[in-house]
Every structure is written in C-alpha cells, then in structure tokens.
Amino acid sequence: MSDFASGSLTGKNLHLSFGSNHVLRGIDLHVEKGTTASVIGPSGSGKSTLLRVMNRLIEPDQGDILLDGRSVLKDNPDELRQRIGMVFQQFNLFPHKTVVDNVSLALRKLRKLPAEQARAEALEQLDLVGLKHKADARPANLSGGQQQRVAIARALAMKPEVMFFDEATSALDPELVKGVLALMADLATGGMTMVVVTHEMGFSRNVSDTVTFMDAGVVVESGPPEQLFTNPQTERLQGFLSDVL
Amino acid sequence: MDALDQLAKTFFDWEAMAAVIPNMLTVGLPNTLILAVSSGVLGCILGMVLAIMGTSRSTPLRVLSRIYTDIFRGVPAIVVILLIGIGLGPVIRQLTGSTNPFPLGILALTLMASAYIGEIFRSGIQSVEKGQLEASRALGFSYNSSMRLVVIPQGIRRVLPALVNQFISLIKDSSLIYLLGLLASQREIFRIGNDAAANTGNLSPLIAAAAMYLVLTVPLTHLVNYIDNRLRTGRPEKKQPDDAAALIGKGAQP
Numbered sequence: 001m002s003d004f005a006s007g008s009l010t011g012k013n014l015h016l017s018f019g020s021n022h023v024l025r026g027i028d029l030h031v032e033k034g035t036t037a038s039v040i041g042p043s044g045s046g047k048s049t050l051l052r053v054m055n056r057l058i059e060p061d062q063g064d065i066l067l068d069g070r071s072v073l074k075d076n077p078d079e080l081r082q083r084i085g086m087v088f089q090q091f092n093l094f095p096h097k098t099v100v101d102n103v104s105l106a107l108r109k110l111r112k113l114p115a116e117q118a119r120a121e122a123l124e125q126l127d128l129v130g131l132k133h134k135a136d137a138r139p140a141n142l143s144g145g146q147q148q149r150v151a152i153a154r155a156l157a158m159k160p161e162v163m164f165f166d167e168a169t170s171a172l173d174p175e176l177v178k179g180v181l182a183l184m185a186d187l188a189t190g191g192m193t194m195v196v197v198t199h200e201m202g203f204s205r206n207v208s209d210t211v212t213f214m215d216a217g218v219v220v221e222s223g224p225p226e227q228l229f230t231n232p233q234t235e236r237l238q239g240f241l242s243d244v245l
Numbered sequence: 246m247d248a249l250d251q252l253a254k255t256f257f258d259w260e261a262m263a264a265v266i267p268n269m270l271t272v273g274l275p276n277t278l279i280l281a282v283s284s285g286v287l288g289c290i291l292g293m294v295l296a297i298m299g300t301s302r303s304t305p306l307r308v309l310s311r312i313y314t315d316i317f318r319g320v321p322a323i324v325v326i327l328l329i330g331i332g333l334g335p336v337i338r339q340l341t342g343s344t345n346p347f348p349l350g351i352l353a354l355t356l357m358a359s360a361y362i363g364e365i366f367r368s369g370i371q372s373v374e375k376g377q378l379e380a381s382r383a384l385g386f387s388y389n390s391s392m393r394l395v396v397i398p399q400g401i402r403r404v405l406p407a408l409v410n411q412f413i414s415l416i417k418d419s420s421l422i423y424l425l426g427l428l429a430s431q432r433e434i435f436r437i438g439n440d441a442a443a444n445t446g447n448l449s450p451l452i453a454a455a456a457m458y459l460v461l462t463v464p465l466t467h468l469v470n471y472i473d474n475r476l477r478t479g480r481p482e483k484k485q486p487d488d489a490a491a492l493i494g495k496g497a498q499p
Contacts, residue, residue: 078385078386079385081383082384088380088383090374092379093380094399106386109386110386160387173357
C-alpha cells in the first residue's frame with residue numbers, strides 16, 4: 001500500500017471548553033506529510049476530543065488548523081472532512097447497508113461516481129483490507145476486527161490526505177487487535193499521514209514517528225518514540241508509562 | 246332457553262348477516278380502505294415532517310412540532326372529525342362544489358395520525374446511536390445528508406412495528422367518519438352494519454362488521470410480530486467458514 005496523496009497537518013494553540021470544563025487548553029500538534037503521530041495519555045485527557053476538533057466535528061473555541069500549510073478554519077467543514085478519514089473505537093459502520101455499500105456510499109453521494117464505478121472502487125478498497133469476499137454481507141455478520149477493517153476501507157475510499165484513528169483497537173477482542181494494527185502499520189509505511197490516538201504502546205513505540213503525551217488538556221511531552229519511552233522527562237509521563245507498561 | 250335463543254337471534258342471526266355481507270365487501274371494505282390507507286400514507290408524510298422538526302437543531306421548529314403533537318394527540322378523535330368535517334364542509338362546498346365528506350374525513354384522520362406517527366418516527370430517529378451521525382459527518386456528509394442517508398433510514402426500521410399498530414388504529418378510527426353523513430355509496434364497513442342493524446332491530450350486522458374489521462386487523466397484528474421478531478434476530482445468513490482467514494488477509498501482511 002503506497003502512493004497516498006497525503007498532506008501535513010498542524011493544530012495550533014487549540015482551545016475548547018464545554019461550559020466550565022476546559023477540555024483542550026492550547027494544544028499544538030504537527031504531523032509531517034507521510035508520517036504517523038500517536039497521541040497517548042490517560043482517559044479524559046482530551047485525546048479523542050483533539051481529533052474531533054482537528055476535523056471540525058467540534059469547532060475549536062480558539063486556535064488554528066492547517067492542512068498542507070493552509071488554514072482550513074474558514075473552509076466548508078464538510079469538505080474538510082472529506083479530506084480527513086476517521087476510524088472510530090466502535091467502528092460505527094452503517095448497519096442497514098451491506099459492507100460494500102458502506103464503503104461506496106460517500107463515493108456515490110459525495111464524489112458523485114456512477115454506481116458501478118463506485119462499487120468497483122469500493123471492492124478495490126475492500127481487497128486492500130482483505131475483505132473483498134465479505135462485500136455483500138451485513139456489518140453485523142462480521143467480527144469486530146473485520147468491521148474495523150471495513151471502517152478503514154470506508155475512510156480510505158475517499159482518498160483522504162490524513163487519517164485519524166480514535167482508539168481503533170480498544171473495542172476489539174485481543175486476538176483481533178493484531179490484524180487491525182498490522183493494517184494500520186501498512187498504511188503508515190505506505191506514506192499515509194496519520195494521527196493515532198491509542199492505548200497500544202507497542203504500536204506507538206514501533207510504528208509512529210512522533211509521540212505526543214497529553215494530560216488534562218495540555219501536551220505534556222512530545223518527541224520521537226525512543227526519547228519518550230526510554231527517557232521520559234516529566235513526572236507525569238513517567239507515572240503514566242509505569243502504569244501502562 | 247328463551248333467553249339463549251333471544252341472544253343468539255340478536256347477535257348471530259346468520260340470515261341478517263348474509264344479507265349485509267355483499268354490500269360490506271363491495272362498498273364498505275373499499276371505502277374503509279380508502280380512508281385508512283390514504284390517511285395512513287399522508288399521516289406518514291406529515292409525521293416524518295413533524296419528526297424531522299422535532300429532532301432538528303432549531304428550537305422554534307421543535308416547539309412548533311411539540312405544540313402540534315400535543316394538540317392532536319390530546320383531543321378525542323370524534324371532536325377533531327366533527328370540527329374539521331362539519332366546520333370546513335361549507336368552505337369546501339363553496340370552493341369546489343363538492344359535498345363529498347371523504348376529503349375532510351381523510352384530512353381529520355391524517356391530522357391525528359400524523360401526531361402519533363411523528364412521535365413514533367421521532368423516537369426511532371433518536372434511538373439511533375450518536376456514532377452513526379458522527380461517522381457519517383466524518384466522511385464529509387452534511388448534517389442533512391447524514392440524517393437522510395444514515396440516521397432516518399435506521400430509525401424508521403426500528404419503529405415499523407409501532408407504525409403498523411398505528412395503521413390498525415386508523416382502520417378502526419375510520420369508522421367515525423360516519424358522523425359526517427355518508428351517501429349510500431360512501432358508507433364504510435361500520436356504517437353499513439349500523440344501518441342494517443337499525444333497520445332490522447337486530448345487532449347481527451354489527452357482528453358482521455366487527456368480523457370484517459378483524460379480518461383486516463388480525464393479520465396486521467401478526468405482521469407486527471413477524472417484523473418485530475425479524476428486526477430482533479436479523480435476516481438468517483449462512484456463516485462462511487473463512488472467518489478464521491480474516492487475520493491473514495492482505496492487510497495483515499507486513
């Protein structure tokens with residue numbers, strides 16, 4: 001898997017509050033084109049919210065988002081989201097549609113491809129994740145790992161410039177995690193720009209190019225994985241790592 | 246024995262029933278179906294509008310939908326039918342020259358049915374997990390497209406049983422249209438039974454009418470159970486033996 005038309009992504013000084021709850025308190029995150037940034041941290045630290053702010057599912061109160069160096073805050077948010085694929089913890093496949101229709105829906109309705117061409121492209125994406133033979137099944141009849149790989153194919157079908165993974169393996173049975181992580185590693189080595197919120201420290205350490213540790217809505221520490229995992233500078237990261245490793 | 250004979254004659258006079266059944270089948274049944282089906286279809290359309298308003302992000306639309314629903318769900322059917330049918334009758338006659346009470350009857354039934362159907366649709370739409378809307382929006386669909394393509398179709402599926410129940414009560418409520426005054430050719434099942442009962446002083450024609458309603462509604466209640474069951478267990482599908490191969494798909498190769 002390679003030749004993604006990927007781009008760089010930057011979040012600058014992002015702030016977000018829900019009422020008096022200050023969820024993001026000035027986050028800076030930069031992902032170079034074709035690299036993978038993993039975001040780690042305790043639950044409630046704002047990692048998942050950060051993803052939703054960066055594709056404007058939630059509008060930030062303050063700060064800027066740059067895709068390929070250009071601010072996208074004034075763009076139509078729907079068009080921005082077509083350029084950023086997202087994979088969720090709970091898969092969120094559309095249960096009333098077949099697997100192939102899940103993947104081709106956006107191609108037909110947003111890219112306006114004719115039905116046949118959309119199906120052909122969807123089948124191609126399903127082939128990449130090893131599930132072409134499940135094209136006409138319903139999501140409910142797939143295992144969690146298969147569902148998550150369909151969700152990845154669905155996001156990839158739109159030829160995104162960046163991919164977001166929101167704890168993509170957290171809801172999976174342990175034996176199914178490996179297949180999904182392998183697929184994500186494939187994408188990373190293929191040159192996709194990725195932001196991966198994860199509790200999989202192995203993935204974070206071995207696959208990602210940079211690691212960002214968040215706690216209580218701020219970036220506490222970030223840098224290359226060797227540095228963060230072998231030589232954490234802050235007490236909070238040291239404590240977190242000793243809890244999860 | 247006299248008392249039993251009396252009862253049998255009052256309720257189960259087969260001759261009186263036989264006399265009324267042809268008319269019930271050829272005139273009453275079609276008219277009942279016209280009333281129930283057209284107000285059912287229109288009620289679904291108006292109900293969907295109310296549900297979309299009721300789940301929208303705009304407060305005025307939500308309030309409007311709420312007020313409508315409260316009114317038409319809270320007033321007895323007979324009151325709405327009389328107010329609409331008798332009240333608007335002269336206006337329609339002036340405008341169109343028509344004295345046919347069916348359009349106004351259908352309108353009254355539609356207004357009430359849509360209040361209930363709107364609530365049914367709204368509860369279905371709101372039962373769809375938030376992640377569905379989020380996933381659709383993350384693909385780049387607008388809020389409206391997401392509702393139309395992803396959320397609403399799932400919501401409707403979940404409430405099909407409740408929708409069929411609503412249609413059953415519409416079939417029964419259509420009998421109230423007799424209050425608007427029907428020509429011989431406009432009578433529905435109940436009115437035909439009632440007229441025959443009044444003319445003969447025997448209630449058997451009403452029993453025939455009741456049986457006719459049951460022929461319509463009992464299969465529908467079983468349809469509800471079937472749909473309900475099907476929705477709960479899903480379509481039976483053959484499991485393929487390659488599920489074990491899932492971990493070794495192309496994507497799993499380094």
